[in-house]
Amino acid sequence: MRHHDTETGKNLESAFAGESMANRKYLFFAKIARELGNEEIANLFETTAHQETAHAFAHLELMYPKQELTVERLLEIAIEGELYETNHMYPEFEATARREGNLDAISEFREQAQESAEHAAIFQMAAKRFKALTGVEAHHAARYQKALDQVRSAH
Numbered sequence: 001m002r003h004h005d006t007e008t009g010k011n012l013e014s015a016f017a018g019e020s021m022a023n024r025k026y027l028f029f030a031k032i033a034r035e036l037g038n039e040e041i042a043n044l045f046e047t048t049a050h051q052e053t054a055h056a057f058a059h060l061e062l063m064y065p066k067q068e069l070t071v072e073r074l075l076e077i078a079i080e081g082e083l084y085e086t087n088h089m090y091p092e093f094e095a096t097a098r099r100e101g102n103l104d105a106i107s108e109f110r111e112q113a114q115e116s117a118e119h120a121a122i123f124q125m126a127a128k129r130f131k132a133l134t135g136v137e138a139h140h141a142a143r144y145q146k147a148l149d150q151v152r153s154a155h
């Protein structure tokens with residue numbers, strides 16, 4: 001079952017998004033608070049940010065049950081996400097920013113679409129390498145098994 005098939009699945013996705021955002025937001029706030037000279041509040045934001053990561057991971061564990069995951073599947077999910085950003089999300093956001101005349105947003109969306117495309121390409125190469133590697137391993141395993149069978153039948 002895919003996690004977005006049910007209402008609770010969608011809620012997990014939203015909760016995960018919220019906790020993840022809280023994590024990055026608090027790390028960003030910690031950086032600003034430190035620049036503003038308030039080390040105590042900077043530390044408070046950092047400690048809380050780490051707890052938000054734990055909250056986000058707890059949601060992820062329900063969204064992506066470990067027994068359903070393989071290295072190939074992980075790469076596939078990552079590639080899907082990066083390609084969605086490259087081909088759909090950022091181009092749409094860029095078009096809207098253009099309509100609204102927000103030049104900073106236009107160039108940021110374009111840059112990040114490019115970086116998402118690079119991430120997708122890197123994951124795709126990794127998936128290809130992994131596939132080739134497991135193919136070689138399977139080949140070795142098959143040859144080893146054949147040799148073993150021959151030794152056994154000789155006795």
Ligand SMILES: [Fe+2]
Nearest residue numbers: 019051052055
């Ligand atoms: Fe939280």
Ligand SMILES: [Fe+2]
Nearest residue numbers: 082115116119
């Ligand atoms: Fe990315």
